[in-house]
Amino acid sequence: MSVKFLTNRTLFQKFSTNLNKRFLATVSTTSKLEDIYDIVIVGGGIAGSALACALVTSNITKLQKRIALIESSNISNIREWNPLQGEFSNRVSSLTPRSVQFFKGVWQNINEGRIKPFSDMQVWDGISDARIQYNNESDKSPLAWILENYNIQHAILKTLDKDKSIIDILDNTKVQDITFDKESEGEQFDLSDWPCVELSDGKKLKARLLVGADGFNSPVRSFANIESLGWDYNSHAVVATLHVDPNIENKTAWQRFLPTGPIAMLPLQNGYSSIVWSTTPNLATKIKSISSKDFACLVNAAFQMRVADLEYFYSQLGSNGSVDLQSDFEWRKSVQSKNSDPKEAFPPLVLGVQDKSRAGFPLRMRNAESYIKERIVLVGDAAHTIHPLAGQGLNQGLADVQHLLKVIERGISNGQDIGDVNLLREYSSERYLSNLVMLGVVDKLHKLFCTDFTPTVLVRTLGLKTLNNLEPVKLVNLTRFRSEWFYNSPIYAINTRLYVS
Ligand SMILES: Cc1cc2nc3c(=O)[nH]c(=O)nc-3n(C[C@H](O)[C@H](O)[C@H](O)COP(=O)(O)OP(=O)(O)OC[C@H]3O[C@@H](n4cnc5c(N)ncnc54)[C@H](O)[C@@H]3O)c2cc1C
Ligand SMILES: *[C@@H]1O[C@H](CO)[C@@H](O)[C@H](O)[C@H]1NC(C)=O
Ligand SMILES: *[C@@H]1O[C@H](CO)[C@@H](O)[C@H](O)[C@H]1NC(C)=O
Ligand SMILES: *[C@@H]1O[C@H](CO)[C@@H](O)[C@H](O)[C@H]1NC(C)=O
Ligand SMILES: *[C@@H]1O[C@H](CO)[C@@H](O)[C@H](O)[C@H]1NC(C)=O
Ligand SMILES: *[C@@H]1O[C@H](CO)[C@@H](O)[C@H](O)[C@H]1NC(C)=O
16 A cells, blocks of 8 residues: 555545544555545546546545546547647537636637637528528627637646646546446445446556546446437438638538538638538438549538539439539529529638548437436436537536536535435436437427428428517527527527427
């Protein structure tokens, strides 16, 4: 047993001093003291590392907690992230004002030149062209901030690395199994109900509280025997970094709902945007493999062409270059523009796509049947996975982290065991309903828009059109939910009209 370790770290909370003495007296036989943690976080994605960072910087948790963060991948490339000017990772997120506020301690380490706040948004329907614009001239405070996931993770790690003393960051380390170590049963200090995390390097860590921040396939969730409920959309999201017309002001987020799924273009910088294009798996495979030139043209078509024209474009994909999509696009556009409303704005023209930036993700909806069990708690995608059409997945995960931190702080202040399921229940009762509502709303939006069935098109058109004409309704509702991008967005407004009222 390491004496140095004992002086460096206070393992247990103050209230448990007596327990602590008893424990120290008997610890020798089974668990090594340095392998016993107050909190073990499995998963160093954004949710897991944000939690670690919040615990390490909180005045209440930082002095009394021993924390481990375990991540299977090698994070040194994120630590050393040094991006080239004019190149952007294809994984970007939109963070709501609330998430940005939560990150205030981390923000000083963020690469400011690579964040794009936006205050304008345009959402429209592919079939009817009904459109919602959100552009408040007198209030230009951002609706959301677009930034690369690496930028966030790099800033979190930089903040964490300053506070190494109470946290062990174990990367390149996979959690292989989680068990209950029955050996310690019957000893004076009984750790048999503490989860024991077995790592790929052979170590075993005991956790007073085990946090599953380990993503969609969460091993912690499986260990806890918590079912994950939901379904797979027959849909893939293709992401890419685009080169767009640098002469157009790049301050708007655009989203068009096509029958195959929504396509969204988010501003990154002058001349650069990111897309998330949800479509059928078959089309996703094709658009990932066509030439850069055809891809750029197809994205332009997806934002600007009528759905029937777009379907013709799809049918030409993979016909080995015999069709010139670009000239076809220009021709169709010239015909179309004679009949269309000149006020209908489109996103900046796509000129090209960054090399190797195209990637696809299957889209799914899941919610764990519970977020907690004795000594176990789930956060982020381990707890819930959502369609990206409203850009809410990570924001929900960060709200989880924020609430979990509060509950852990409250537990410590009240002298409770932070692994106690009664304490953790405060977290789950706060987060479960709120996540479920968001999952339901986004799922309904997906179903409502991804169809060309006439009555639905009619209803959604009425919803969009009425809303854009009824200024007072929009104004009040958009202002009321100022702090929450989603609730603040036209998407919410559309949904409210169609489902609530
Ligand atoms: C195309 C697309 C666009 C999106 N856009 C947005 C957006 O604009 N805004 C937004 O809020 N959200 C967005 N999301 C959702 C967002 O990306 C996710 O919700 C978020 O990244 C989940 O973070 P997480 O930390 O919970 O999980 P993950 O990022 O999945 O992290 C889990 C971590 O656990 C580790 N791990 C897993 N198993 C083990 C193990 N056995 N041992 C050790 N480590 C393990 C993994 O290596 C991983 O690093 C988008 C998603 C997609 C697919
Ligand atoms: C992790 O990645 C870094 C840089 O890419 C590399 O130098 C290092 O050897 C890797 N570590 C392991 C254990 O693979
Ligand atoms: C625009 O912002 C101002 C200031 O916040 C607010 O008073 C007004 O209601 C907003 N209007 C719209 C269009 O949301
Ligand atoms: C694009 O955005 C950048 C950063 O916000 C801004 O400085 C620039 O002026 C914008 N470009 C144009 C053409 O307006
Ligand atoms: C190219 O396309 C034409 C017509 O679609 C087809 O007849 C021909 O076999 C294709 N060639 C290759 C090499 O795939
Ligand atoms: C905002 O939307 C809600 C839900 O549709 C509606 O009941 C309410 O009347 C709207 N707000 C105002 C003040 O118009």
